[in-house]
Amino acid sequence: MDTSSTHYLCLTAALAPAYNLQQPIPVTIEQLTGILCCTPRNVKFILRKLEEQQLIAWIPGRGRGIRSQMTFLRHIDEVLEERFQELVSKGRIKPAIELIGQYPVNEPLKERLLAVLDKQMGFWREPGSISGQEVLRISRNRAMEKLDPATVYTAFETYLLGHICSTLITYDAQNGIFLPGLAHTWEANESNTSYLFYLRKGVRFHHGRMMTSRDVKETLQRLIGLRSPAICHFEDIIHVELEGDYVIRFDLVQPNFFFLHLFSSIYMSIVPYDVDFAVHPVGTGPYQVVDLSQDVLVLSAYDFYYGIRPLLDRVEIWYLPHLASGVRQYQLTGASTSLNSLPAAEDGRSHNIDYPAVGCRYILFNFRKEGVHHHPAVRQAMRIIYNQLALIRELGGNRIMPADSFLPWQSSKYEFAEPQLEEARALLEEGGYRGEAVKLAYRACKEDQDEANWLQERSRKIGLQLELYPLGDYDLPDLVNQADLVICEEVLEDDWQWGMINYFRNESNYLHHLLLDSQKSELTEVLKPFARLAAGERAEILELAEGKLRDNDWVLYGCHMNKKAQLSQNLFGLEPGSFGFLDISKLWVKSGFE
Helix, strand or coil, rough: CCHHHHHHHHHHHHHHHHHHCCCCEECCCHHHHHHHHCCCCHHHHHHHHHCCCCCEEEEEECCCCCEEEECCCCCHHHHEEEEEEHHHHHCHHHHHHHHHHCCCHHHHHHHHHHHHHHHEEEEECCCCCCCCCEEEEEEEEECCCCCCCCCCCCHHHHHHHHHHHCCCCCCCCCCEEEEEEEEEEEEEEECCCCCEECCCCCCCCCCCCCCCHHHHHHHHHHHHCCCCHHHHHCCEEEEEEEEECCEEEEEEECCCCCCCHHHHHHHHCCCCCCCCCCCCCCCCCCCCEEEECCEEEEEEEEEEEECCCCCCCCCEEEEHHHHCCCCCCCCCCCEECCCCCCCCCCCHHHHHHHHECCCEEEEEEECCCCCCHCHHHHHHHHHHHHCCCHHHHHCCCCCCEEECCCCCHHHHHCCCCCCCCCHHHHHHCCCCCCCCEEEEEEEHHHHEEEEEEEHHHHHHHHHCEEEEEEEECCCCCHHHHHHCEEEEEECCCCHHHHHHHHHHHHCCCHHHHHHHHHHHHHHHHCCHHHEEEEEEEHHHHHHHHHHHHCCCHHHHHHHHEEEEEECCCEEEECCCHHHHHHHHHHHHECCCCC
């Protein structure tokens, strides 16, 4: 049908709302030229094509003042669905998505189209490709966040940047050691006030130039110039010296035993000094960016990667916030595959991976907004309403254990109790609550929606008017101005100490924007000696900082989550990466014997 169906959809969208199917519509050629944006001659050609394909019946007007008559023979939904399937079957995902945005789509049709789209997600061998190119397509039901290592904070974008960029060193969380990255070795002086990195030779950026020590220095300078929300981590650096093209020295104002963690973090992903990463994302990672828009990110395996070339040739991430319909299913040789939880594959040819996330779900109060939640008794009442045991028992799902910390091993030490809801009523009275609405913000995802409705119902039972306020993705100004409290989830990197200190100090997250300056000063004072301490003492400092959040009820911990994946038995190289996502660069598909 190709262009004919597009012309038919265009005509029906303009004319059909006023007329029924099979009802003649009086029109003129001049009127149709305006709708189809073409000449009268082309309009007549299009009409002939539509007639031939039995999409319309056309009776030309004969004589002065007599209008032609056009009758639509097929329903717009039917033609739209056929056109959508045609585009998707040819791998033209973007035009197919645009089709849904151009024409009115009812919910039943939308679900059918999403089912068609879902079948195009997952792992594919491109038809007609001599080399058998393997492609992974992933869909995300939210908008893309800014893809820049200097400013990134969201887990998924951080994960993607880890495939585009490389750091000087990497952290092996399982063994608690650092491994070579872009630097093949490194050393520190006895006082840990100066660090030397020796860079690999022959490492190419995606735009072809060789990496040198100047790129490392300019990467740090870029964080400073862009006022990166993570720049506070690097404030000990007072001088950077290039000791040749492949050796770089960092001098510090004081001993820093946490310094290597900083240079394995996403913020110190080395980017070229001669390219604006914000305009052209260029790194040294296993994948290079070949397409980037608000709808899709396309990554292609980089043949000149200094490490081991990825086995998957291309990765497409489709951002479909306006098409969100819950969990996406990814097909691979007849079995379901997902980076999220999925129902069991029908043919049973799958296996599950469970990886309990380091981090938890929690509620954070907005102290920037006036309200009854400033009274400790009201926050204590919310602690009873948001009870961890009741949350897991009544909502279940991937909520696997009650949380009293971001760290599951810390939570396991705590003995949880479940007070009666009526105890919260007395605390509300003590806090001066008089029936006013308390606004709870949440994101448009299933876990948040379930918890928001659950909290609203429990609050109603004790007379607390909890008003639900859905948020756009990471809409901080809206949150600060409107909400009294917000449902959050924090998932930490494998390097959990880095994840924790970044949570406390990073200026782009909810904690930074919703606490008062005086509260943040208290946290800063607790964390001040952090970088000068050994690992065990750093853990104690982080525990003290969490105690500030917990004991003052600034944060109400909820539950730890289990991130599940159901994967085809044909999928190999399954290595969880940062935040529990699979390391795409290690994946490959095994076809096996027929």
